[in-house]
Amino acid sequence: MSPEAPPPPAPSPAPSPTLEPAPFPAPSRRSFLRAGGAAALALTTAGCGFMASGSTGAAAERPIEMKPDGDLVYFNWADFVDPAVFAGFEDEYKVKVIQSNYDSMEGMAAKLNAGNRYDVVFPNAKWAQRLAAGGRLHRIDHSQLTNAGAVFDAYDYFADPWYDARSAHTVPFTMYKTGIGWRRDRLGDELTGSWDDLWNAKARGKVFVLDDRDEVLGLAALKLGVDLCTADPGELRRVTATLKSLRPHLRGFSSDSYNNLLNGNAVMTQAWSGDMAAMLAQAKDPDVFGFETAKEGAPVNSDCYAIPVDAPHPGTAMLFIDYMLRPENVKRNIRYIGYPMPVAGTEDTYRSLVGPFEACVVSTDDLRDELFFRGTDGPGERARDRAWTEVKAG
Template sequence: MSPEAPPSPTASPAPHAAAPSLLSRRSLLRTGAAATAGIGLGLTTAGCGFLPAGPTAYGDTEEPIDVKVDGDLIYFNWADFVDPAVFAGFEKEYGVKVIQSNFDSMEGMVAKLNAGNRYDIIFPSAKWAQRLAAGHRLRRIDHSKLRNAESVFGHYPYFADPWYDAGSQHTVPRIMYKTGIGWRKDKIGDGLSGSWDDLWSTRAKGKVFVLDDRDEVLGFAALKLGLDLTTTDESDLGRITETLRSLRPHLRGFSSDSYNNLLNGNAVMTQAWSGDMAAMLGQAEDPSVLGFEIAKEGAPVNSDCYAIPSDARHPGTAMLFIDYMLRPENVKKNIEYIGYPMPVGGTEDTYAALVEPFPECLVSAKDLKDDLFFRNGSAKGEQARDTAWTHVKAG
């Protein structure tokens, strides 16, 4: 990896705070920030909030995909989330180009789909995969046509029938992660309590960031209060809002660039994704100055998927790409590059070695069974969460 800090857009600052740079959780330090801004859609599982659709409005989702090169790959993902050498190998082997576009939030991804943009491969998180599939926006993926599918589904039975996609009919799992607190031991010491309460530490006051992500921020406050992770109860949301309001004097801002904020000293403490912390190991001059903890009240867990939009122009190339990405040699390269585990049998030692200095970063399928996923709610419930998030951001 050859890091070269890019210009970045502005994060959402706390009152009177200096505005830090913002990169998405997967753009890291190596490339420019994602191109599309996120917007709150308040989508529901039943209606999905997508443009008017029937089962074939965006293409026949059930039509078998002929696994062959049928054009260049139009790729839509978080920025800088595949080792460039892996991209280059795919292009050379199949004689195609990978044409990349990036998003910086799930809402931004769906907004682009709703605007009519067409992609061959996208990477939704679990709850968004459920929404997209319910909205007839994803092609069915025949695992029998993927030579390397057994390395996933044969080793990780959780993903054979996940809650978000029955039978994994429309998705193939890509990464796993959980959310905790990262901090600079050289600035505030290492004696944290192992609780979400640590974000209120007086030692870090004024240099604390939380993620610029509705579910993550409302979620950690819910866990701190002993509430359901994705509660939509208005009384619960009122308690969550008040709790987060008490955090505002400690915040420097809302930013999903935990990677750069810790490395460059903008933050001495930040809510962070486990993979971003693991990726820092390869960049920090002295990794021992960094710490990462999983709060005893609970940690949100999640997974992202490979998925093929129903209106993809080149679904055959997309299938070849998924299969190529599942090859263990390519999985190992990507684990080392992005810091996130990928559920492919035979690659676990690569990830374990990467996170050895940060054992709390370790994520496995067992963590996913804790059922601390962000879930889709009703239209009314999602609107209530949107309103709470607006109040939190406004202070």
């Protein structure tokens, strides 16, 4: 990270430039996601999964003055913010955005535990809980954010989510759910709206599931009617047995869901809703494809804005969050990444994007505690890791 420069004077806010819709980035921003495996085990045996920081405690509670106090050191998935939105932020506040990327939540945690310092990070709900519980995040004063009401008043789930009481340390960025994508030209419309559809005989040998421990164990748990994040030994044996029965139908484990459907490697795949929106933008004939969520339950998740307690430029981070919540920037970014954002007034932008895939839309009714992935204690995480290893080994 470059040495901190003296903070420039705060300019008068100016309207964001009018921007034309940008194409989706390729490949999918989650296409490099990998299961946690040994990294997850090493990071979760202590409970919250984060080593103690010398900057916790009083520093985490200290109010952040929202003003430019240096360049923005940004840490996120690749291709998660439209470059033109970054450019508008840099131009308005006369700072640079210094980008770093990770390919998994475990990779993000490892960098934070190694002492790397960032101004804004984007944990999902489970990891936001671990960061907040470990005293690793600044409090965020929502009253400073111009459009906070469009988030917390319209989506009251996020006003007091299970992973961060009163959203004291986070602001939701995206929301998404998991379902099944398929090719209608191969399977027609015979699907039943159940996780059982992955066992469809016509798709045998052409099915992919995500290369993600929680998602794959979760689909079997939901199919069986047990807790999404179960660590109970008996239930995990049932989960692994169910997934072993799926193995003859599988072509593989892959988080590049939409490319597998597009190029025909997959006839059916477990998929994130946002990636299906990205696929629609690239499909020559969108009618060839379908997307459903299962009646037994569709896992949901949210990626969050968060400011690490040792952020070198927390004032700039606050400005960035405020800038990103402007409706014009939210709409721009929805078009770019294909994931909906819980900001009132932007819903039609996402609906127009997903078109025939109505199941991609995340409603307030979808946001239910029991459908979020949560962490367990050390023994529970080790049990889930063992189950995942057994499933992948066949």
